[in-house]
Amino acid sequence: MKNNIYSTFDFSKSLSHFQEKVTKLLELTNISEFDGRVLKLREDKIRESALILAGECIALLLHNLSKSQDFLEKSMQHTQGWWHKTTQKHGYKKRQILTVGNVEVTLKLPYVVERIYQPNQDKKSLREGFCPFLKYLGMAEGLTPLVLSTVAQYGAIAGSFEAARRTLIDWRINISLKRIERLTYYFGQIGIDLRNNKLNDLKSGNLSNLNNLQDQRVVIAVDGGRTCIRIPKKGKRRVKTNRRGFTGEWIEPKLLTIYVVNEQGKKNKTSDIPITNDGTYEGYQGFLEILEMYLFRLGISQAKQVLLIADGAEWIWKHIPPVLKKLECPHETYHLLAFYHTAEHLQTFADAAFNTDNERQSWFKKARSLLRKGHALDLMRNMGEFILSASGERCKILGRERNYILKAYRRRLLKYNKVAYKKLPLGSGAVESLIRQAVNLRMKGNSKFWLKTNAEIMLHLRCQWIAGRWDNFCNSVFNSFIKPISA
Known part of the structure; x- marks a missing residue:
């Protein structure tokens, strides 16, 4: 795993470093050896440099926000719904935030805690608090919103958390497998809670x-x-x-x-x-x-x-x-x-009713056409004729499949002709x-x-x-x- 890059909050220096590195990558040296493999390698290095520059920009933006008294006051006001009656300001805390490009920024932020009175002790104890600045911006987990949502996205859509980790590393988000798993469930649980609120x-x-x-x-x-x-x-x-x-x-x-x-x-x-x-x-x-x-x-x-x-x-x-x-x-x-679920039952009926593939497919096509045109009663009468001439296990299968169609008909679930006329899906x-x-x-x-x-x-x-x-x-x-x- 690559080490984090610690932001210096110097935009000119970051831009100069990016320009210097990318300029070299744009040079056409050894043109005779240039091929798809070389181009891919340069693409990857240019992307990596661009992500680091983006991370440095976001780090500087967060640094400036943390120095804005107006924004600190706004974040304090807009998170007071999370406070308890005994929650109080408790000085400042240093917090590390990971941005894109694996750039890490350290911020000194106001901190609040809940004071709990213990009957057997002379003093009040402190519960773990939070930084309103981080809470307000969705960064309480130590990641910027884009990084957090991207971790949850790949944690959910990848075939496994390990596959998600490999993809995230490719995009220079280097965190542990366990953290990816925990953050995916954390992010998703909030979605479940929001759904429960609507319920x-x-x-x-x-x-x-x-x-x-x-x-x-x-x-x-x-x-x-x-x-x-x-x-x-x-x-x-x-x-x-x-x-x-x-x-x-x-x-x-x-x-x-x-x-x-x-x-x-x-x-x-x-x-x-x-x-x-x-x-x-x-x-x-x-x-x-x-x-x-x-x-x-x-x-x-x-x-x-x-x-x-x-x-x-x-x-x-x-x-x-x-x-x-x-x-x-x-x-x-x-x-x-x-329609295709119903057709499966018609196919099962045909398999039991006939001995040859040609007979099965011929009857199946006619039966499916009758059903689609709204002639379910005619179809069931025809199925009934086969049942009367059958016996044993074969009769049971034919009766079961005909009854499936009959039950659906009684519930008015076979109006394929009418639904098709309305150009709705079947x-x-x-x-x-x-x-x-x-x-x-x-x-x-x-x-x-x-x-x-x-x-x-x-x-x-x-x-x-x-x-x-x-x-x-x-x-x-x-x-x-x-x-x-x-x-």
């Missing part, structure tokens, strides 16, 4: 309605994944390790994606109506609360059209439609069983893609056992990144540190 606001009737979905065509897609969660064993701790051990239990995280489509049925990815992704390991009840919160906040009642699309999971069709009704979704609201590819990216590529795998709390944080972080909302998410995290006394 509490919804329950108390204080959640604001943004009306982002007014007059929009909205798709709500829902599905579940799989993650192995660590379950601590009961009983005595082991003598050698002082641990009880754990077992792995597969738990289904439930995920949602809410997005808008245009009149041609294409997904709208503009920043004014962002995609909303999220999920939870707290079972269907916790999931329903999160779904309701997002739909209310986005203003689902003001939408032009709404489509709920999912697979055939019982909990979805039993519990989500009442939530939509409670939120007063528009009259033009459709519930749809994802498949749940959006949420299936989300599950693959958010869960399968990081959360699911051999020998991966997650603490439930950490899994919840990681899922939430990855959902924000995949939705393209990382910057907005980071802004909300840093805004949460601002807490005036009136808050």
